[in-house]
Amino acid sequence: xxxxxxxxxxxxxxxxxxxxxxxxxxxxxxxxxxxxxxxxxxxxxxxxxxxxxxxxxxxxxxxxxxxxxxxxxxxxxxxxxxxxxxxxxxxxxxxxxxxxxxxxxxxxxxxxxxxxxxxxxxxx
Numbered sequence: 001x002x003x004x005x006x007x008x009x010x011x012x013x014x015x016x017x018x019x020x021x022x023x024x025x026x027x028x029x030x031x032x033x034x035x036x037x038x039x040x041x042x043x044x045x046x047x048x049x050x051x052x053x054x055x056x057x058x059x060x061x062x063x064x065x066x067x068x069x070x071x072x073x074x075x076x077x078x079x080x081x082x083x084x085x086x087x088x089x090x091x092x093x094x095x096x097x098x099x100x101x102x103x104x105x106x107x108x109x110x111x112x113x114x115x116x117x118x119x120x121x122x123x124x
Contacts, residue, residue: 004028004077004094009118016084016122022077022094022115029072032097035079036108037090037120044093046106048079057105062088084122091117 008020020035034049048068049057056068067080077094095111102110 004096004113004115006092006094006115006118009092009120011121011123012084014084014086014122014124017080017082018084018120019081020079020092020094020118020120022079024075024077024094024096026075028096028098028113029070029075030100032100032102032105032110033068033070033077034095034097034105034111035068035077035092036095036106037088037092039087039090042090044108046108047092049105050077052100059106081120084120086122086124088120089122090120092120093117 005023012018030052032051035047036044037047038044047059050068065083070077094115096113097110098112104110
C-alpha cells in the first residue's frame, strides 16, 4: 500500500516555527496535495492545499502564518509553520488526492493516500 512518509514536527514555544516534510512517490508530484490536522477531541480539518501549478489554499485559522510548497525534484511536500500558537497543537497529516483536480480541497474524503502523521505541540 502506498504511503506518504512524514518527518519534522515536534515541540516548540508559542511564536516559534516548525517545518513538516512529506516524501511521496514520484508519480504523485502532479497530484493535488494537502495538509490536515486533528487536535484531541476535534475532527480532522484541512489546513493547506496545493495543486499541480502550485496554486494554494489556506484555512483562515492559519492564513499568513503557514506556507505550503513542494519540491518536485525531491518528491517532497512541505508545510512551513511560523508564529505558532497553542491552538495549532495537533497531529498533522499530509495527503494526496490521486488526481490533479479536486472540488473540495479541505474535505478529507477527496484524498486517498495519507502520511502516518506527525505531532506538533505548541506551549506557552
